[in-house]
Amino acid sequence: MRTTVLSVLAAAALTGLPALADSNVSDSRKFAWGENVGHMNLRDAGDGALGVRIFPDHMSGWIWGENIGWINVGNGLGPYTNDPGDSATFGVNIDPVSGNLSGYAWAENVGWVNFDTAPVIGTDGANYDEESGHLTGFAWGENIGWINLGTGASYICALVADVDGNSSVDFADLNELLDHWALQVGPGSSGDVNGDAVVNFMDLEILLDSWASTCS
Ligand SMILES: [Ca+2]
Ligand SMILES: [Ca+2]
16 A cells, blocks of 8 residues: 555656666665654655665665655765755765765755764764665754664665665676666666666676675
C-alpha cells in the first residue's frame, strides 16, 4: 500500500524531471527517523526509480517523509557545490576518505536539511561507510530538528556497486555494467557505479572491490 501511494504521488509530483537511477538503498534498511516528523523512506519514491542512490562521493534522488513530503538530496550531477548564492547547486556529498556527509537537501515543505554535522557533533555526524554500506548519524533540518539516519545496530544500508538495488553485489550487477560498457548513460543507471554518467573501468573497479558484499 505504501509503495502504491508513493508511486502515484511520484508520478503526479515529479513528472517532467530527468530520470534518475534506481535506488540502491536496501529494502530492509531504508528508514530515517525525525524526532518531530516521523519516518522518512529513502528507497521507495517512484517504486525505487526516484529513490535515493548513493555514490562514492555524493547522493541523488528523493526521500519520502510520511509527514513532510518530498526531500531532494541532489539531482545526480554531483558532487555538488552547494553555492550559497545559487540554490540550484544543492545536494548531499560524501567525503570518500572519512565518509562524512556534507551539503544540503531540500524539503519542499520544511526547507533545508544540513548533512554537514560531523564538524559539530563529531562521531554522531552523518556518515557513510562505503565498505559496509552503512549510513548513520544525524542530519539537521532547519525547521524540523534532528533526523536520525541510524545509530549502533540501527542503520540505513546501500552498496554503491549494487546496480540493480537488490542489496547484494553479484553477477546481475556485473552483467548490467558490461552490457553498457563504454556507453554514456543516465547518472547512476545501467552500471554507472560512480555516477559520472559513463560506464567504464572506474565502475568495474569499484564493483570488483565490493564483489559478493551484501547489506546486512
Ligand atoms: Ca545487486
Ligand atoms: Ca561511471
